[in-house]
Amino acid sequence: MKLIKKGAEADIYTGTWKNSKSLFKIRKIKTYRNNSLDSKIRRQRTIKESQMLSQVKSFGIPSPLVHFVNLEKSMIVMQEIPGKPVHDLPESKIIVICKQIGKLVGLLHKNGVMHGDLTTSNFILFKNIIYMIDFGLSQNTIKPEDHAVDLRLIKEILNSAHAKIMESSWKNFLIGYKSVVGTPYQTKIVKLVSEIESRGRYAQVV
């Protein structure tokens, strides 16, 4: 096995599983965290992620195939998607892709799931298909507030990491999102996003 990325939550290795090239995602022990809290978090997220990776496929969302799960090691063995994270693509491309991302998020929400960590690093472009990954913080929820938290996060990421293309990408994201969830729900969620933002510290009170 070869280490290819030290992510925030897990280390990612490549290796072979039953003769096919695969990814090994291992949530290593975090020594800074209290032991029992740490094992609880790693266990819960490994379970959630492996379940969700399979579940979202039935919604029509491309995601890596899960080969094997080892809870003792908090390890998921999955199909490798050898593409590029949307985060690293040229800005002009990100703007266009945001529409597709919006659609995928719409599909997720329509089926009562929130992703919990919607960043541009968690979408991978491979052979013109966008794959959604990293479901460790996902939840089954139909609460509009939870869906709004998802949208707020991607908006925050666009605003910080992709500040120059924020407006056009956010607009495209919403077009894609609306095409799946419909105008009334989209309007409702966008309103909730502003509500969450206005709760922020020192937000301008209108």
Place this chain on the structure above:
Amino acid sequence: MIGLGIESTAHTFSCAIIEKKGKKGKILSDVRKIFRPEAGQGIHPREASRHHIENSPIVLSECLSEANISVKDLDIISYAAGPGLGPCLRVGAVVARSLSSFYKIPIYPVNHAIGHIELGKLLTGANDPLVLLVSGGHTMLLSFLNKQWRVFGETLDITLGQLLDQFGRSIGFASPCGKNIEELASTSTNYVSLPYSVKGNDVSFSGLLSATKPISEKSKVDACYSLQETAFAMISETVERALSFTSKKELMIVGGVAANKRLSEMLKDVCKRHGAKFFVVPLKYAGDCGSQICWTGLLESQVKKSASLKDTFVTQSWRLDSVIVNY
């Protein structure tokens, strides 16, 4: 260039004098008086502002004599114009305006939160850090891009400082309670399970606060320990996410809670994992102080004209990500 900075956003009234030569700044004096509410109570804005009014002449003259500077030597005066408690902010602004108009010294309104970051950069030497600002007023993860500090993650409700203070007050401490809680926490290793709420890069502490209170009825030390472990683990996780996402090679913590050793210890571990350099603002300058205002004012004066008196307002709500930074 010599500047005077006046800080009065919350419980601290402070004046500081810094001499700026090129990119270097030397703190000549930093005098503060901190309003201490009774045990179990929080900062009452009116009471705190009275405290500031009574102490402002003492702090100002001590600050000048310690630096061995007379008012006439000052090149600029800066004051914290927000965000903060209205009545408290006004005290600092009045002192700044009076000096400015009587002695004809240029005046600069400064964002308090930017002050924490700029002073942190001056004192630690961090160059392009991911910034964790943790205090009573802020809990934010920031990085600088395209003339503005961009927010990567923040609290969706109360701040880390508020979490510690409000819990501390519920068990009878006086604000600020961070130090008391840290001391109690260090005597326990019994972790009680508490709600852990990370939403992407954002955190939420209000549920954690409510859940910790009943635990303190059984054991105060376990409650303090578990509260710190849970809250700091949440922060550390978001820091880790942001480090990984931004690929920054430096982390700097500033703000009052930066004084907490357990938090530093955890974040050091995070930095080690990600090969990032760890910077923490020196203990003495972690909390609110005049230096943070003074230094930011000096930086602003390089690129901006001073404010005219009629524009020297205070703003209770003034987000730091709305400030354009040109220096």
